[in-house]
Amino acid sequence: MIKKVSMHLSGMMFLFLGSLICGLGFLFSMTSNKSWFIEWEIGKLNSCCIVMSLILDHISLVFSSFVLLISSMVLFYSGGYMDNDKSFTRFMYLVLGFVLSMLLLIVSPNLISILLGWDGLGLVSYALVVYYQNEKSANSGMLTVLSNRVGDVAILLSIGLMIKLGGWNFLFNSFFMSDRDLLLFKSLIVLAAMTKSAQIPFSAWLPAAMAAPTPVSALVHSSTLVTAGVYLLIRFSPALEGSVVMPGLLIISCLTTFMAGLGANFEYDLKKIIALSTLSQLGIMMSILAIGAADLALFHLLSHALFKALLFMSAGSVIHNTKDYQDIRHMGGLINNMPLTSMNMTLSNLALCGMPFLAGFYSKDLIIEVVFMSSINVVSFILFVLSTGLTVCYTFRLIYYSLTGDNNVGSMSSVTDSSTLMTSPMIVLAAGAVIMGACLSWVLFPESYMICLSFFLKSVVLSVSLIGGLIGYMLNIMHVNYVLLSIKNFNTVSFMGSMWFLPYLSSHVTCKWSFKVSKNFESVLDKGWLEHFGGQGIYSTMTSGSLFVEISQNKVLKISLKMFVIWALIVLFLLD
Template identity: 45%
Template structure:
């Protein structure tokens, strides 16, 4: 069964990739509509849009999916609920395809909502308290984006259609910008931008194959893909919000990753940093470049999760301080992990270099202030720092505390080997495919060498910081407090949880009002005092003649 799924996904991925190239060359777009049912004057339509963007993205997702499924066959072979896990993975792939190919808000919401529900089931796969808490935080943050899309759908009833084409026609209306604000909110919640960044590191409680597929190349990039699809509808204020939030997210996550010791959380924070890069470049209206980096990032980040999952699977812990010398026991896995790490850093001529170098160059050519420029380059340098920090812990430190048999596994090695080929060659191949004409950049030789200077400076600073961590303990209270401040995401979770406490107290107050005071003073009080009404009714029936004579006398007196 698993081999059938593996070969099926592989063949469909290759076919869709060649079809997408044909759509790109001949500039073809196919839109298919299915009328589900009619409601008064509105038709509920399920739409499918086939163009080179959607087909190429789906082919990449299927390529990563069949490698992750091959990897998972060995990773969770001892699990009791193995079939359930693979069904959940297939449900997630199906929901992602539904989301990608939907230009209609109704059909888009089906895939969007299903993504959140299936990701909740995958995060809670390990039945323990940590998984329960992480999955609840994940689904609650994703509910914010779902509510925003539902509000957009209800507002679009005024226009009689939920199609993306209506957005393009009504772009200059004031109401349309309100809906674009809701769309921006939903994409920020799904892509874990500030202030919704807390859920992505918490979601690392899921199995590592889930993190490789869900939290690197599909779920978290859904918000970026949504912004690419509706990119022509945003005004300059929206782009400024994107740039500020993306820049802050990139800086915060890069800084936090340099103080983290959990291997999976470091990779999750690097994912968060790259999402911030995509959102900030989106604000500069480089949509093809963002899409190109989205594809390349999905490749090398999925490979990083696969390598990290194999190391964690064999060692049974995630703390990088006890992984020193792992290269001696897992040379192939460690080498592939460092290739993906160098691709993340932007080392020439790996896949990450072609997108990251272009993004840095375009950021340098834009008219930005010095603060934005400094924060952007500092974040890029910190990306190199935490990448080389992992290199030093894996290759140079001698601390290996596990007395188990550690060896390479065939299925895991095959899946990682196929993906590392794409990480090495994919950037140079797809750069010539996606960009019809070469991007023109013009600046000095020093500016052109900035990415190489960043790599060298980041590696040197990371080496010195690694030496300090090994030889000295942070006993100074102020430094310890600063480190805790950074590792707690600048106390953002504390602020969010305090806000949640206020909401819970308000909910308890409304519960007391509804179940106690309103019930007692309303219907329950009327029902309990019903005997008074019965008494008045009996009194009226037995004294009917007296009431009739009294009313007659009153009428006579009135007419005299």
């Protein structure tokens, strides 16, 4: 027990100190308008230098500060949540490796050096998803790692295409990338970001990754793995601005937001509801990136990290106290027995909805207003409005089932807020969810956006939010009629509640098709022509060649040559 406590406390203090240093560096960088760039040359390929680069500017420093802050709180929280776990040390090392990979990704402005963090996130996330060694975790981990491998291949292909620029530093070369020369390169970068941030059709792995322990979910869904794609597009924003790939990304991200909000209203797994809310917010970040406002995407990325980590920690505290149940139908009335956790959970949910003067309000409301001011198509506009209402709807549904509502907690559950190891980091993040939105808006936007909207557009978000919250609460108060309505429209409910069948398409259909294609490739190539001209062909050629060389080096060949010469001379002598 002493080893466990000392390990998570020392890790927490180390990361928290690093967060303070990065925060001070961010403030200095913003006030002095300075950045630090470090580069080591490793080797040369033709005229291109292979280098290891680090960039410390206001973007990397502020994001590193938030990652380290949330990671330190997660480590402290894990001391209570994973207290009885037999592999606690292994868990701590995996989390620290996860944080290190994310930091390498953040400070790398080079497409080759960024692979250290990019592939590290994929590898360590697989190890964390399969941490609980059972069949469900193994399937979820395989879906996660294979979906992310698509993005890894896209990054590797991008490295090959970027060689025509004479280097792989995308931070400096982004201003010289035109659609005429590097359209395929930009498409691959967007594809890599879509896989990492789980946009359609790669959305199935995000809820599946909930098989990992809850502290890992709090870290993954707030500031690390799923935000890597958004961060990559923020860095590439000068190259992608005005590109022809952006309208497609806008439609896909809006559909992802709508699909996640719709699916969360039919889900009963507490962690999957929060995972789908993360997917919805990632769609919002991607859509504002597609419009061209990378600074707003960074703002929402930072504010979302705080209240989403708080929401997962609150959910983990609820699960930990209700006999490890994740079904919200087995909860209810927790506000009486867990007032502190209920307060934090409600606070994070309200921040998610964009409640005025909480962290989510400053970023989300500004994003929606900028979207309404921009020249987007009607489909994207309607999807944005509906997604805003669905967010409030599933949030109030979650509050009703878990915190208020009827008490359905099992009789053997010990529902209490007694664990200070779990409640203390929640209080820190709750303070951040309240004040950091305003502080970030003051620092990141010293000159505020000029918003000019009609009364209708200004009031439509508030109206849709109020209607969504009312529907979400009323439908679940009348849950008997709601269930009967769901049974009558089973096919429609099944389609909307299963993420439009994406998990099925990503696993069963894709696996059957890929297995069939791989079997044909194996029979034709691996066991066919490649075997004939490859391994076996080379083996037979080298065997016959070495046999000839061996014979030529023996005395038998020399004697045979001498006898041939003697007989030739005898024949010539007789002919003369």
